[in-house]
Amino acid sequence: MSPPSSPASLLDVDVQLGKPPILRIDARGDAPRWAAAHRDAVRAVLVQHGSLLIRGLGLRDAAQTEAVFRALGSLMTEKEAFAARRRYSAGVYSSSKWPPNQPMCMHHELSYGLEFPSLVLFACLTAPAKGGATPVADSPTVLDALPTELIQRFERVGWLLIRNYNDEIGASIAEAFGTDDRRAVESYCRANAITFEWRFDGALRTWQRRSAVVHHPLTGQRCWFNQIAFLNEWTIDPEVREYLVDMHGEDGLPFTTRFGNGDTIGADVVQLINEAYEAHTAREPWQAGDLMLVDNLRTAHGRERFEGPREVLVAMADAQHLAGCSPTIEVAVG
Secondary structure: OOOOOOHHHHOOEEOOOOOOOEEEOOOOOOHHHHHHHOHHHHHHHHHHHOEEEEEOOOOOOHHHHHHHHHHHOOEOOOOOOOOOOOEEEOOEEEOOOOOOOOOEEEEOOOOOOOEEEEEEEEEEEEOOOEEOOOOEEEHHHHHHHOOHHHHHHHHHHOEEEEEEEOOOOOOOHHHHHOOOOHHHHHHHHHHOOOEEEEOOOOOEEEEEEEOOEEEOOOOOOEEEOOOOOOOOHHHOOHHHHHHHHHHHOHHHOOEEEEEOOOOEOOHHHHHHHHHHHHHOEEOOOOOOOOEEEEEOOOEEEEEOOEEOOOEEEEEEEEEEEHHHHOOOOOOOOO
16 A cells, blocks of 8 residues: 655646746636635645745736635734835735845845744746846755855854834834834834934934744754845945935944944855855746745745736734744744
């Protein structure tokens, strides 16, 4: 008697070097029903590969996309956003409003939070004329590619995210916290291990220390899980950085990262991390109607430069607490 098949084996997934796993189907008649019927199999593929691009759902609008998202995960409300988004409905957003001529480097969604999505879903309604892919990279593989001494240092001290909220770049206070009421913002910060300071001009500055390496709660894999390079000042376009420093000073940049003990992270370290990501990046151009699922702990994602209209909807799902991922440093809440 042959052993029972795993859910993942029921799907004919195309796995090629340099591309995310791709599942080609024809479900244009009822995409939400297909998603609900194949949820377990799709989630099993994610455990195996960390990401999956589904082509052939024929997603056309936000309502249909939301139904598919909800069939595959429990949607979350975004908190602590670093860039503005359009909200389509509860838990369904546009991709981050980021200049199309600037790439978004690899990162893990909300990896600076005490609670973050374990699943991120992307749906392409309008594919750009050129570029604009959502590349992915396997975080355990990236971890293995980085120097041991660097990893050990981050494991000892963690990483520090410093943010200065203003209306010029990045998310505003209201966009990040869902309110601009000072007491509500302060209460959120205390509950989420975020140190804060109100500046003389009413601007908000925050610091939060987190683990750079965690363990996947399902597989036990060690994952490079952070936004150390992406939110570092040396990843900002040099001309933009120079302008922001002139306007706000070195300490007034909208965001930057440091070692968890406050030591500066040099441009060489940022370059090293981004090169490790690039060496292990998989990419596939979007086609209208595509759906991509990303295991947010196992897989980093980014966004490439693009030309022409691009509409990609995003949902964050299946909340995961940092405490359940064997963090290497402790954080104090209160």
